Amino acid sequence: MRSRYRVKEIFYTLQGEGSHAGRPAVFCRFTSCNLWTGRESDRHRAICQFCDTDFVGTDGPGGGRFSSPADLASAIASTWQGKDHARSRPYVVCTGGEPLLQLDAEAVEALHRKGFEVAIETNGTRPAPSGIDWVCVSPKAGADLVLTSGDELKLVFPQPGLDPEQFVELDFTHLRLQPMDGPDLPANTEAAIEYCLAHPQWQLSLQTHKYIGIR
Ligand SMILES: C[S@@+](CC[C@H](N)C(=O)[O-])C[C@H]1O[C@@H](n2cnc3c(N)ncnc32)[C@H](O)[C@@H]1O
C-alpha cells in the first residue's frame, strides 16, 4: 500500500488540446505506459513511437508516490490555483504515460469528493473505471482498442495503418484529428487540415500549449 499510485508530475496549466482547449486544469501525469518503456533507446521498437512526453519516474514537479486515493486527491487539490466560482468546477486531467494502468474508481471518487470534474487522456487499450466525467481516447496503430465509447476520440494524424474512417461509427461525441508533432509537423498539419475540410465530421485539434509556450 505504500505506493498505490506513481505519478511523474502534477501541474496547473491550460488544457492545450481537444474540445476543452483553453480550460484551466490540473494535470496529473501518471508514470509508465504499456506501449513504450519511455526510454529513448527503446523508441524504435515501441508500439507507440511518436510520444512527445517524458513519463519515466516520479521526479517531476509535484510528482511522487501516493499511498491512498485521498492522498492523491489532496495533492491534486493543493495544485489547483483557480478561485472558486459558481460557473466553474475545478478540473483535473489524468494523463501519463497511460493513466488507466493506475487510475481506479476509488481515486475518481476521492477527486469528486474534493469537488473536481475528472477528465482522462488514454490510449484506449484498457477499460476505464466508472465515474470519469470526460473520456478522451487516442487510438494507436498496432494496439487493440478496448475503449470504444467516450466523449472525444482524438486521433494523432497521420498514423500509417490507421484510417480515420475506421473510427467514425464508434460511440464518441467528438471526433478530432491532431497533427503528429515531430520533424514532419508542418506537413502533418497540412494533411490534417485537408482531411477535416473533406470530412467535416472531423475537427482539427492543435496542441496549443506548444504554440504559446506553456506546459
Ligand atoms: C502523452 S499522451 C498520454 C495519454 C495516453 N497514453 C494517450 O496516448 O492518449 C497525451 C496525448 O498526447 C498525444 N500525443 C503524444 N505524442 C504526440 C505527438 N508526437 N503529436 C501529437 N500528439 C501526441 C497522445 O495521442 C494523447 O492524445
Ligand SMILES: Nc1nc2[nH]cc(C(=O)O)c2c(=O)[nH]1
Ligand atoms: N497544456 C497541456 N495540455 C495537454 N493536453 C493533453 C496533454 C497530455 O500530455 O496529456 C497536455 C499537456 O501536456 N499540456
Ligand code: SF4
Ligand atoms: S500511448 Fe500515450 S503515453 Fe504511451 S507512448 Fe503513446 S502517446 Fe506516449
Ligand SMILES: [Mg+2]
Ligand atoms: Mg502532452
